[in-house]
Amino acid sequence: MLEHDVLIVGAGLAGMRAAVAAHERGANVAVISKVHPVRSHSNAAQGGINAALTDRGDDWTDHAFDTVKGSDYLADQDAIEVMCSEAGDDIISLEHMGVIFNRDEKGHLGTRAFGGQQKARTFFVADFTGQAILHVLYEQLMESKVKVYEEWFVLSLIIEDGECCGVTAIEMATGRVYVIRAKTVIMCTGGVGRLFEPSTNGLIVTGDGMALAYRAGAPLMDMEMIQYHPTTLKGSGVLITEGARGEGAYLLNKSGDRFMEKYAPNMMELASRDVVSRAGQTEINEGRGIDGCVLLDCRHLGEKLIKERLTEILSIGRDFAGIDIIKEPIPIRPGMHYIMGGIKSDIDGKTSIPGLYATGECACVSVHGGNRLGANSLLDTVVFGRRAGHHAAEVSKQMEYKKFDVTSQIKKAEMDLQKLLDRDNVGERWANVRTDLGVEIDKHFGVFRTESGMQSLKESLTGFKARYDNCSVQDKGRIFNTDLIFTLELGYMLDCAEAITLSGIERKESRGAHSRIDYPQRDDDNWLKHVLVTKTAEGPLLTHLPVTITSWEPQERKY
Amino acid sequence: MQVNISIKRHNPSAPDNNTYWEDFDLSMHDTASVLDALIKIREDVDGSLSVRCSCRSAICGSCAMRVNGHAKLACNTKLSDVIDADGRVTVEPAGVMPVIKDLVVDQTLFWDKVKQISPWLQPDGPEPEGEYIAPNSAMMDLAGVMNCIMCGACVSDCTVLEIDKDFIGPAALAKAYRFVNDPRDDQTKSRLIELNEKTGIWDCTRCFECVEVCPKGVAPMERIMSLRESAMEQGLDQTVGARHADAFTDSVAHSGWLNELLLPLKTFGMFNLGAMMGLAPIGLRALLRGKMPSIFHRSVPNVHRIRRIVKKIEENE
Ligand SMILES: Cc1cc2nc3c(=O)[nH]c(=O)nc-3n(C[C@H](O)[C@H](O)[C@H](O)COP(=O)(O)OP(=O)(O)OC[C@H]3O[C@@H](n4cnc5c(N)ncnc54)[C@H](O)[C@@H]3O)c2cc1C
Ligand code: SF4
Numbered sequence A: 001m002l003e004h005d006v007l008i009v010g011a012g013l014a015g016m017r018a019a020v021a022a023h024e025r026g027a028n029v030a031v032i033s034k035v036h037p038v039r040s041h042s043n044a045a046q047g048g049i050n051a052a053l054t055d056r057g058d059d060w061t062d063h064a065f066d067t068v069k070g071s072d073y074l075a076d077q078d079a080i081e082v083m084c085s086e087a088g089d090d091i092i093s094l095e096h097m098g099v100i101f102n103r104d105e106k107g108h109l110g111t112r113a114f115g116g117q118q119k120a121r122t123f124f125v126a127d128f129t130g131q132a133i134l135h136v137l138y139e140q141l142m143e144s145k146v147k148v149y150e151e152w153f154v155l156s157l158i159i160e161d162g163e164c165c166g167v168t169a170i171e172m173a174t175g176r177v178y179v180i181r182a183k184t185v186i187m188c189t190g191g192v193g194r195l196f197e198p199s200t201n202g203l204i205v206t207g208d209g210m211a212l213a214y215r216a217g218a219p220l221m222d223m224e225m226i227q228y229h230p231t232t233l234k235g236s237g238v239l240i241t242e243g244a245r246g247e248g249a250y251l252l253n254k255s256g257d258r259f260m261e262k263y264a265p266n267m268m269e270l271a272s273r274d275v276v277s278r279a280g281q282t283e284i285n286e287g288r289g290i291d292g293c294v295l296l297d298c299r300h301l302g303e304k305l306i307k308e309r310l311t312e313i314l315s316i317g318r319d320f321a322g323i324d325i326i327k328e329p330i331p332i333r334p335g336m337h338y339i340m341g342g343i344k345s346d347i348d349g350k351t352s353i354p355g356l357y358a359t360g361e362c363a364c365v366s367v368h369g370g371n372r373l374g375a376n377s378l379l380d381t382v383v384f385g386r387r388a389g390h391h392a393a394e395v396s397k398q399m400e401y402k403k404f405d406v407t408s409q410i411k412k413a414e415m416d417l418q419k420l421l422d423r424d425n426v427g428e429r430w431a432n433v434r435t436d437l438g439v440e441i442d443k444h445f446g447v448f449r450t451e452s453g454m455q456s457l458k459e460s461l462t463g464f465k466a467r468y469d470n471c472s473v474q475d476k477g478r479i480f481n482t483d484l485i486f487t488l489e490l491g492y493m494l495d496c497a498e499a500i501t502l503s504g505i506e507r508k509e510s511r512g513a514h515s516r517i518d519y520p521q522r523d524d525d526n527w528l529k530h531v532l533v534t535k536t537a538e539g540p541l542l543t544h545l546p547v548t549i550t551s552w553e554p555q556e557r558k559y
Numbered sequence B: 001m002q003v004n005i006s007i008k009r010h011n012p013s014a015p016d017n018n019t020y021w022e023d024f025d026l027s028m029h030d031t032a033s034v035l036d037a038l039i040k041i042r043e044d045v046d047g048s049l050s051v052r053c054s055c056r057s058a059i060c061g062s063c064a065m066r067v068n069g070h071a072k073l074a075c076n077t078k079l080s081d082v083i084d085a086d087g088r089v090t091v092e093p094a095g096v097m098p099v100i101k102d103l104v105v106d107q108t109l110f111w112d113k114v115k116q117i118s119p120w121l122q123p124d125g126p127e128p129e130g131e132y133i134a135p136n137s138a139m140m141d142l143a144g145v146m147n148c149i150m151c152g153a154c155v156s157d158c159t160v161l162e163i164d165k166d167f168i169g170p171a172a173l174a175k176a177y178r179f180v181n182d183p184r185d186d187q188t189k190s191r192l193i194e195l196n197e198k199t200g201i202w203d204c205t206r207c208f209e210c211v212e213v214c215p216k217g218v219a220p221m222e223r224i225m226s227l228r229e230s231a232m233e234q235g236l237d238q239t240v241g242a243r244h245a246d247a248f249t250d251s252v253a254h255s256g257w258l259n260e261l262l263l264p265l266k267t268f269g270m271f272n273l274g275a276m277m278g279l280a281p282i283g284l285r286a287l288l289r290g291k292m293p294s295i296f297h298r299s300v301p302n303v304h305r306i307r308r309i310v311k312k313i314e315e316n317e
């Protein structure tokens, strides 16, 4: 019997930080991940990670305020206080583990400017910060000898008497199904980018954890808050990091004007993401774009700076657009990037289901509210990953393993898989359904939204589900059957789509990323609250929770 | 753009004939990558094609495989750069590591080698209150190695690993460089002592293959050369490897150029036939791949004879 005190689902930054923390506290820890840990999508974070270090004349309360304002006052301020006050220590411990942050002339950690913030407080490693941290956390994992179930795909959470006590999973290399028993399970499965077409997210980012928790009865919160990043590459949707604007790059329209002058005269290109995305989309919609795009111009930054600090963008431009960013501006458009919402959890990662935790992008604590600041997500993963790891380890010391019928769990999972494999080959391909769904949701859940658009999406979801139920898996084997895995992932994405759509229709105002043409104003009287969706036997149930306000009363947001 | 992509497939579930080549004719966008073509196949043509991939932007390290015989990341290799005049290109799984299915290889060997070099920071004494103070230049030098995405392209095509699976290999040694040169790490000497052992830094034949195939500019071979220098500086010269370097010096001092054929003799001693035989295929293979041109420019007009010897050895392998 495979069993662990703390079982962590996901090996991105949140998952590995949680694992290191739980191991520190003496728990028997294991990590399970559908890809090798260093392939996790945290890799993609180029720009950096925020923290206000007091010995550098910064103040965490300033960082907290910028985050509150960035969230359009939807984030819970107690959670933001935890994140911002503990950020400094977490950056330093990453450095102690071996992360090679860029330094200043004196050899201290250096910072760069990022959007929506008054101070430069983003720590970075050239422009592969996520990768640099991810690999160091994996080094720590190797040192700790924590068990990693590599390329194991989680199929379900096991809930017994209302408590989470393990998972069922398929070992991809053999196709065998296992039960892993655990006293506590921490979901760290990342976002749901692939539900949108195009998206900056990798192909593995499919909302599995959110759907697994949703199916198990945990509420999903703020799911309508989808971040469109202002600068994604024309066509492929590859991300051009905010670090570029942090270093001083301009946004230009067709006539070569820096259009942000109109929308955010003070912060210009470095206003909050939702603000910049709306500005860019408005320029495009009103005919001042070029071929559905606006331009990001790095030319004036000079070859030296670009080669030293923006190497990744230099190669992305070259490899994916055939453009030399030293000499030409890059055509970009707002594109789906991040989900602020997720499994409702608290500052220790606890969800509404005992034994089940969630942190990282799959969770909603909530520290990002209606709009996440750049470089606050990596911070979210390490602060709350650590806290969840510690909490789960301590709690599991006082717990026994719960007994449940392991054989019947395995049998049921096996049967479900076999049913999928046994479908004859006449059905539609998962890929078709996913692409159509992605295009549809991008159309109605993009930068601007309307009641009629969201309603028509809701209706079409029924059709998509029917098409899904008719999909056939062409690979009938068991060994490394990715066709099967992708089909299962599409099922997860459809659950996320349901929660996103219902939450979007529910919130009748414009706040953060949720910009409604039919309700253009923020409405604090009625909507200063979270929207939650819970799966019940009678169908999805919508409820609300108040926003926690500590020091910062809602104000009008200007940049 | 019309392409014909020839894929070396492996179906572990089939009873026999389970490794075979299969051709696919596709119509692709001019800027499409090899990975785009593979994705198109598995999405629209044959869902049973297995390939690892996620980021599509050369950052997750999932998609290393051989394209036209050389290791590459499928996602940052443009089809237009690799197809021949008839639009043909071949794709096979990465080398050195065993195949699980189609283009998916078992990377256990890769990670075992990384684990072998104790790849975690080992500083001295208690941690400082704040960060370690270190010059930015040192950190940015390490960034060149931290850039490694652990894709295994170098391991796939390393000429030594191909025949000697004990060699620590390019990726793990590049990772070792990162710790040896990290000003915060306190185990420099003990790390070098281990790297100086058999299967370590001296086993590399400097064939350049890893430098050529690395998609991230890590240049493992150059890191290995730098580690050799560090080892010599630490006075670690009583090993096979360091004797090899001494022989190198002798050779250059004697003739003004490098006589690589004599090097192994001096390194292992005249009578260590086993080691000599072990080395032969490496040197010869490197020769065949055009990696050792300078040695023969004057003294060996009859290259064809050497080619014949190579063929003999390969036939006997
Ligand atoms: C292009 C890009 C750039 C970004 N830049 C920045 C930045 O500069 N700064 C910043 O703060 N944030 C940035 N972000 C956001 C940030 O990278 C992510 O929000 C964060 O890394 C998410 O980390 P995570 O640990 O929650 O999830 P991930 O890193 O996505 O990890 C998810 C893990 O869950 C596992 N998993 C998922 N489903 C299953 C399953 N069914 N079974 C088993 N395992 C499973 C996966 O294998 C993976 O290991 C960026 C995001 C993108 C896409
Ligand atoms: S240079 Fe050395 S490490 Fe690199 S491929 Fe050749 S033998 Fe292997």
Ligand code: SF4
Pocket (backbone or CB within 6 Å): B147, B148, B149, B150, B151, B152, B153, B154, B155, B170, B171, B174, B213, B214, B215, B216, B217, B218, B219, B220
């Ligand atoms: S050194 Fe280069 S080729 Fe080798 S694993 Fe790292 S990135 Fe890949």
Ligand code: FES
Pocket (backbone or CB within 6 Å): B052, B053, B054, B055, B056, B057, B058, B059, B060, B061, B062, B063, B064, B073, B074, B075, B076
């Ligand atoms: S798909 Fe990530 S490196 Fe190629």
